[in-house]
Amino acid sequence: MTRRVPEELTCAEMVRLVTDFLEDALSLEDRTHFEQHLVFCKGCAAYVRQMRKTIEASSALKGEGLSAEAQAELLRLFKGTCK
Amino acid sequence: MDDLRAAAASAEDARILDALRAGDEKAFLALVQSLNGPMLRVASLYVSSRGVAEEVVQEAWVGVLSGLPRFEGRSSLRRWIFGILANCAKSRGVREARSTPFSDMGPRDDEDEPAVDPSRFLPPDHPRWPGHWSAPPTAWAEEQVLNKESLAVVEAAIAQLPMNQREVITLRDVLGWNSAEVCESLGLSEGNQRVLLHRARSKVRGVLEKHFGAGGGR
Numbered sequence: 001m002t003r004r005v006p007e008e009l010t011c012a013e014m015v016r017l018v019t020d021f022l023e024d025a026l027s028l029e030d031r032t033h034f035e036q037h038l039v040f041c042k043g044c045a046a047y048v049r050q051m052r053k054t055i056e057a058s059s060a061l062k063g064e065g066l067s068a069e070a071q072a073e074l075l076r077l078f079k080g081t082c083k
Numbered sequence: 084m085d086d087l088r089a090a091a092a093s094a095e096d097a098r099i100l101d102a103l104r105a106g107d108e109k110a111f112l113a114l115v116q117s118l119n120g121p122m123l124r125v126a127s128l129y130v131s132s133r134g135v136a137e138e139v140v141q142e143a144w145v146g147v148l149s150g151l152p153r154f155e156g157r158s159s160l161r162r163w164i165f166g167i168l169a170n171c172a173k174s175r176g177v178r179e180a181r182s183t184p185f186s187d188m189g190p191r192d193d194e195d196e197p198a199v200d201p202s203r204f205l206p207p208d209h210p211r212w213p214g215h216w217s218a219p220p221t222a223w224a225e226e227q228v229l230n231k232e233s234l235a236v237v238e239a240a241i242a243q244l245p246m247n248q249r250e251v252i253t254l255r256d257v258l259g260w261n262s263a264e265v266c267e268s269l270g271l272s273e274g275n276q277r278v279l280l281h282r283a284r285s286k287v288r289g290v291l292e293k294h295f296g297a298g299g300g301r
């Protein structure tokens with residue numbers, strides 16, 4: 001027997017639900033429990049912030065573009081097809 | 084609101100299409116420059132090297148240019164272009180896999196590792212705090228997450244993911260597509276997409292945490 005109120009989420013459950021929370025895929029009820037847990041739990045608040053930062057880092061990845069030669073080649077091709 | 088956005092996008096598409104069909108080189112180069120970074124990233128999901136990815140992107144543009152007169156605008160221009168690209172990249176990847184017997188496209192996604200090591204939580208039978216953190220995560224310094232070293236860690240972590248997780252996190256988080264676009268492009272249900280995204284993000288977070296914990300800053 002635990003003393004946990006059934007609708008209270010554990011931190012382990014919070015970790016499982018974090019993407020559903022961030023994707024706005026939780027029911028209103030679950031979302032409320034999630035947000036209530038965040039108010040009093042520093043660990044989970046930090047976890048959610050880390051997830052948001054992780055997403056931000058992914059979006060900050062830069063790839064190089066095509067080389068100048070490849071672009072010139074494409075432009076030649078474009079001129080060719082539009083004649 | 085989505086309708087408004089779609090209408091605005093298709094007006095923009097129509098403008099670009101008219102310019103391309105009129106042979107406007109500037110418009111073509113602008114389109115190439117805005118898309119080639121993301122296109123290389125998508126191509127790189129399916130082929131083995133940067134060089135091959137460049138070839139695939141070139142090949143896709145050839146397909147785009149030859150299909151342009153027949154493009155009817157039933158999907159957005161961008162989606163159409165990425166559809167052509169994905170086809171080119173996947174068939175190239177298949178050919179590569181045939182010629183390299185032990186080619187490794189990363190682990191398959193059948194494992195279901197926990198997002199966080201279970202030992203970081205108190206046991207379910209803990210008298211007062213079952214399932215609560217025993218080793219809670221600590222705040223990251225804001226600026227260190229986005230420095231060059233951390234971004235390289237994120238890039239490497241994504242490269243290590245199983246293929247379908249890598250596809251989803253690349254399209255959703257790296258390229259910023261919305262979930263409907265990603266589901267359509269990868270043929271996934273919303274729920275399935277979310278599961279893959281959750282696993283991918285959780286693993287990348289875990290790698291970053293290890294990186295920062297191991298003196299990667301602070």
Ligand SMILES: [Zn+2]
Binds near residue numbers: 010044
């Ligand atoms: Zn918690």
